[in-house]
Amino acid sequence: MASFLKKALPGVLPPALAANPDLNAAGMNGTVLASIVTAAASRTFPEAISMRAVREMRATRVTRAAVLERALRASGRRFILEVKAASPSEGLMRGAIDTDVYARTYGRFADAVSVVTEPDFFAGSFDRLADIRQKTVLPILAKDFFVKEEQILAAARAGADAVLLMLSVLSDVGYRKLAAFAQSLGLEILTEADSETDLARARQLGARLIGINNRDLRTLTVDRRRVETLLDMASEDAVIVAESGYATAADLTASSARVFLCGSAVSKAPDVSVGVRELLYGKSKVCGITRAEDAVAAAKAGAVAVGIILAERSSRKVSTAAAAELSAAVRRQTEVAGLPVEIVAVADAQEVTGEVLKILDAMQADVVQLHGSLSQALKTAEVLRGALSDVKMVVAVGLPTVATAHCRTVLKDDVRKIEAAFKAGLIDRVTLDHAAGGTGSGFDRELLPLFATLPWVTLAGGLAPENVIDLQRAALSAGLHLSGFDFNSGVEDAPGVKSAEKIGRAFAAVAGRRY
Secondary structure, three states: OHHHOOOOOOEOOOHHHHOOOOEOHHHHOOEHHHHHHHHHHHOOOOOOOOHHHHHHHHHHHHHHOOHHHHHHHOOOOEEEEEEOOEEOOOEEOOOOOOHHHHHHHHHHHOOEEEEEOOOOOOOOOHHHHHHHHOOOOOOEEEEOOOOOHHHHHHHHHHOOOEEEEEOOOEOHHHHHHHHHHHHHOOOEEEEEEOOHHHHHHHHHOOOOEEEEEOEOOOOOOEOOHHHHHHHHHOOOOOEEEEEOOOOOHHHHHHOOOOEEEEOHHHHOOOOHHHHHHHHHHOOOEEOOOOOHHHHHHHHHHOOOEEEEEOOOOOOOOOOHHHHHHHHHHHHHHHHHOOOOOEEEEEEEHHHOOHHHHHHHHHHOOOEEEEEOOHHHHHHHHHHHHHHOOOOEEEEEEEEOOOOOHHHHHHHHHHHHHHHHHHHHOOOOEEEEEEOOOOOOOOOOHHHHHHHOOOOOEEEOOOOOOOOHHHHHHHHHHOOOOEEEEEEOHHHEEEOOEEOHHHHHHHHHHHOOOOO
């Protein structure tokens, strides 16, 4: 596929297209849009349009009327997740598209599916859309550079519920013509704007679903401030979909938008299901796992990691004899569910001996999370880095319920040590927890700004479905580079016995959704 993928270069529309009143020629000439639209206009489709085909298509669409709009108007954050192999800005992101994997994963986490069908620059196809249609009941958006009716008919025949019409590509005349044809087939329309001028056009054209693209399609640059700037100018009656540039859960949390279309972050992820969960819920974890079925429940809710505790002081400690067996069962059952997770071995730094190293090796842990004094944790991380070079290292910092001036001074010094450890490659993440971890107690949130210079921070300590949103907001206000949350006692029915219902509510809160 990579050898056949065209590179989008700035160009000029051929004279016939430049004179076409349906196209926004002035906005495309001299940009990559001219090259992409020229290819779209020259594309042919084997099936001719006929009124009979239109009537048949309308009859098959009537039972799915407005499914996309209904899905996106539901309360809470809503997500259109995309199936995309390549793009002009990123090149080839995914050599093979396993539609079974996409359908299964998106069926669990998405509200709608966008399928890129443009073949020359995005490696898409209507055949792929038709394949996805057979595997999901979710609304499907056909995403292409639509410039003629044949394309829209092809989208409808493939099973799309909606098509994307781009005001950067179409004139008002062309938009009205294609919109009317799409509606005659029972298709919904997502109208895309990437400027104040085009947003005003979308409103005047009566668009009900408006996508605001953070990517300038003429230069391919991304600026997430575009959505924030234009949101207040959008029609109150329209559903606004924020598009492009959302690579992490923190990006979504920081946005004022409620509905998002996300594609590249998932396309670039080595594993589709992990990419989706990290995008929507961050690198979040459920700790204190003692049963494999609880790990599966965590993965289904959105967790990308589960913690098995080896520390002697924990009431959720798994015996050395059972740790490897539990780890294997967790890995096996989550992979069968199509939702693989990282196995995190949680230990007290001072207890990491040769015997513990044997357990970590037997567990085939992906991550080791070290608690205890920071100095001891960093020393142990250095030892483990040499012994377990492929294992990620996390250190936990214990914070008090109420901080004193002396505590702040000590923590500032701790932050400098952690920064040095990140720079030296000794650790991969840091977790902020209550000083007495595993007790369900929270820490003084006024301390969060002290850690704003660190690259990846996970929050733990007294997390529950009821308080995670407030902590998320506090982290955002503090300027924290939040990578995710670490749940434990707040999602349990008893120590070590997790509640699928509580886990579900907690992760729904993280993503701003209703459980």
